[in-house]
Amino acid sequence: MQGLFFFLFMNSLSFLTTISTSTDTLTSSQILRTSQTLESSNETFVLGFIPGINLNNFYLAIWYKNSQDTVVWVANRDNPLQNNSTNDGFLKIGDNGNIVLLNSSSNNNLVWSSNQTTVTKNQLVLQLLDNGNLVLRETNVNDPTKYLWQSFDFPTDTLLPSMNLGWNFEKNTEKHLTSWKITGQNPSTGDYSYKIDFHGLPETFLVGSDRSLMYRGGPWNGETFSGLPEAKMQEDTDSIVFNFSWNEHGVYYSFSTINGSIYSRLVLNSYGQLQHFTWNQSTKTWSTKYLYVFLSDDCDQYRKCGPYSICGAHASPVCKCMKGFVPKNERTWNVNDFESDGCVRKTNLDCKSDEFYQMVNVKLPETTKTPVFVNTTMGIKECGDLCRRNCSCTGYANIFVTNGGSGCVMWFGELVDIINYTKGGQDLYIRQAYSKLGTPSSPEFGASSGIKWFQSPPNAVAGDRIVVLPAKLSVNHH
Template identity: 55%
Template sequence: MRIFFTHLNYFIILVISCFFFFITPSTSLDTLTGTQILTTNQTLLSKNQTFALGFFRGSNTNYYLGIWYNNINPQTIVWVANRDNPVDNSTGYLKIGDNGNFVLLNSSGNPAWSSNQTSAKNPVLQLLDTGNLVLKDSSDKTNNNYLWQSFDYPTDTVLPGMKIGWNLDTGTEKHLTSWKVTGEDPSSGDFTIKLDYHGLPEAFLRKNQTIIFRTGPWNGEGYSGIPAMKDNIDGLKFNFTYDEHSVLYSFSITEPSLLPRIILTSDTDGEFQRYMWIQGSWNKFWYQPADQCDYYRQCGPYGVCDENASPICKCMQGFRPKNQEAWNLRDGSDGCVRNTALNCSTDKFLHLEHTKLPETSSVFMNKSMTLDECGSLCKRNCSCTAYANIDIRNGGSGCVMWLGQLVDMRVYSTDGQDLYVRLAAADIGSTSSNKNHRVVQAVGITLSALVLVLGLVAICYLMKKSKQRSRAAIPGFVRRSHDWIMNEVVFSRKHLRDERNMDDLELPMFDFDTLTMATNNFSQDNKLGEGGFGRVYRGRLIEGQEIAVKRLSKKSGQGNEEFKNEVKLIVKLQHQNLVRLLGCCIEKDEKMLVYEYLENRGLDSILFGSIVYFNIFFFLIMIYICFTLILSLYVLIITNVADKSKRPLLDWERRFNIIYGIAKGLLYLHQDSRYRIIHRDLKTSNILLDNEMNPKISDFGIARIFDKNQMQAKTLRIVGTYGYMSPEYAMDGNFSIKSDVFSFGVMVLEIITGKKNREFYSDNNELNLLGNVWRHWHEGTALTLLDPSIGNSYTEAEVVRCIHIGLLCVQEHAEDRPTMSSVILMLSSETPSLPNPKTPGFSIKKNHPKTESSSSSVNQVTVTMLDAR
């Protein structure tokens, strides 16, 4: 008996030893063999320790097997094995099963989840540096002959090299499914994004079975409905395979150090997002749906969504709203109908540019046809309603034809592609006739005006010749040789890199002579205005492009930093509501910025009436009396007048569009750009208007860059403009995104009332504009503040709503003000419930100067300096 117990003890010790051998921690290994297990407190690490495989806990006590980035905090999970079959406690473990697959066992030893059955003789599980978990035969020396891989079973994340779509040979599909609650519950959520291979393939974002967003078809460069997805941008290369065997989307990286990911979230209506790990945080580069026009069938059949319009839905030429009453209420879901019935033999095609192609699930396509062949085929087929190229690269190729209604279309300002829509000849012809009639009218008016001003042409010609002779005598103005100029450009680039620490910019350089010629030697006649550290001139390049040139004053001590700051910021920002920087010039002691020229100048010049300068020429011809020669004389008179001639053009619809456009530009700066930008000098003179009255934010000379996680900062140097500065910034130097929100609110109230906050006081001389609006709001008479020049073309509810939003933005305490994303939602929503505003900041008259410090508003950029308090 004693011998028996001795042998039993040895046996127990041997079993325990073997057990500890099998569960040897694998934290330094990337593989799991058939003799090992992985418990809930152990991990596998990829070879370069980029990814980790292990167990994590959800929002409850359940355990999940997943893959995450090893060195990123907070934990970012990219794949979950048992998302719908969690292990209920910490005693679960992973092992390779007897059938060659690997299996996850719960505390009872029963399988909670397993991979597919395999027939490997010596299976091993390996975690690769791509984030792919693979099962392979250890005796197989090939590197990619996997028996099973996690990349074939994605959850909510796409990593470089992972493919989403269909294998048409096997009928298997890979798609994304959101978490139940993003970051908390990894079980399958309500949102999916799947590729539809019928017709011309495109992806659909759904909530359960309801389509939320459509990517548009692949056009060779990216999905036509995701303009931000561009090939070879930010170190990424996008791939799309479409043939008889498969329809697959993937992306790869051109720089091994990059860590990008694309995820499907369960937030709000679900979002398809792309992130990049940069300097210790995840930066969101784009997301869909990004605006109201991204939502599926927003404007119904034949309706076109335009985010820059108000209302956003419009009918194409030749169409009218199907439900005019709903259309007037900004509900475009019923779409549009034709004005004129089609006649196959005489129909023509309307050319639409920058379009997101209509839904392509049921279309005809031919990859080898040209666009002309496609148009001819569509013309002959009476059922064809539109056609376009499949691939837009290299001038376009392939043919896609729609044989039914056109749905889910939108237009962009620059991206998208061409679409040709079938119209009745009468609808196209009538438009052409109207255009011709307008052309004839324009020609007639021009000829009449030419006759009236013919007498002044001679004077202008003589003045021009005189100025040219004067310029020719100016030293240094003589045109330099081509080689000398090129040397100067090279030197300027080096000077910009070495002396200004701006080597990361891809910005065109203009030489001084080019800008001198473009601005007529910086003539006073071309001067648009003068700002805090320079003058702005209008110019025209040799190729005909109009520009605005801001010339830094040589005597300005404050301009260098603002100059560098503005170049660094604006060259990296691209948005339809931000002014576009075309280039710069640094030669000798000159520093200049070159912008796009915006015809309608600053918003303030139209809204309030600003000072403009013009020349009145008088040509006095003295009568020949008593043998006296004819005398010619012109008098140059500089007259100050209020440029209010365009003010009636600012009807309510345009003013609302300006408010909405400014809000979108600010949202881009605060949230959607690569950097969080605080402008710090938002005012109506820094809102420029193009020829269609679209607003563009300008003047980034004193803007500040925030980290994505940074909420506020403090400065001892207060810069900005009284009347627009938030209380916490003006008094204590604290600024944040809420500082810009305050300035935005002031502008909203100024746009509505047509009055300046800093120059308006009520009869009792105690309230400024904010205080006056606040008083009328409480008295229920806010509509009496509306600018009379608007007339009757407004909706009372919309005006009151905008005043309400303006008051919410100018509340005294920063934490009470909404973010710009909330403002966009409030502007685009007709939900009546908004929070009640609190007392605005600076609603009582202050004893400060009434003039704007040391600078005045100009066409392009103004920096207004104030002394620190």
């Protein structure tokens, strides 16, 4: 029976033709062999096969034509085509409408498939677009919303302009970057992923291979993610536009180039670093616009200091309790074991007389695992009044720093993973028991982290309901 299937399959291949000239499209009647390529019409991107460390292993990949060692997407990253001769493997559009990569030297075993489930009887084509997106579509359909499958929905380690990362709430699908095992050498799944968590305020996370959270980038503040202030300082505002969209349909992060002729890419490398490269046409090389070295100091470690504490990269020790808090476990704290217990309040709150102090230049506390209230239109005064009236509210802040600040986020639990910066960051208002001593002394981490005090109004009441509001947001920055 297997022999009959193989005979029928090989007989069906006799009706297929290989592409003979450089083109951006593969039809249902054609196959793409390992020695052949597709090329986007603007001659920017190439689809073809690249060898692995083992030269008999091949991967279906997309790369830049002018920089052939710069691979931006790999289909079969964890299942290479084991190819003993130049033309043993081939790519085709299968009878069921899937893109399939087959190995003809081993009974045409399936190596990789697009696994798309939409069935159509219409003629299909596979096309490499000018933006680097490989799409499967019906022959006469050019509407991007009607593509049957596209590589942009399945990123590997690279984000290109017009790609996005994040969540589609309607389809319950997610897109993220995952590093190569060895950047530039082994494209199999690596140790790091860069993802967006949409619970609370959407935040970026660096995730390890064991799904452990290693670094939190903070929520989007209208300019950048609050835990990446260096991105705002180092970005090339003349050529790059960063976009963030957050509404009832989904949450996405992307970037675009003002000058469409500029080649630009964001890459998560095998060391867990997020690099932004731009092509230098004069030198024919890639230059790094900015580099996120996530784990460059102790404060980058996720939840390094535990609850109600602040991490300062240039302080000694790096972790200190917030004003009005003391180490929960003095013994472990004194041997620099900060993470396990963190800090606790020195004096219990009584709601009516509670005060709020303002911290500046900080990464806002985590919102994805702590109950929060989110409203994108409320101002900081209204936000503060609402927090004061709810005795469970532990802190509040503006969501956005643009145009003088706007939006409201309130926390109703422990405040964790706060970092103090010398520049950048945001203002955070912390609930504190009334201090008979008046205005406190200067903060622990430098003059830039100034503290201001605000007392609760006398009519503060307890028991307001905690609500996580759906937020509507679509912003860009350049």
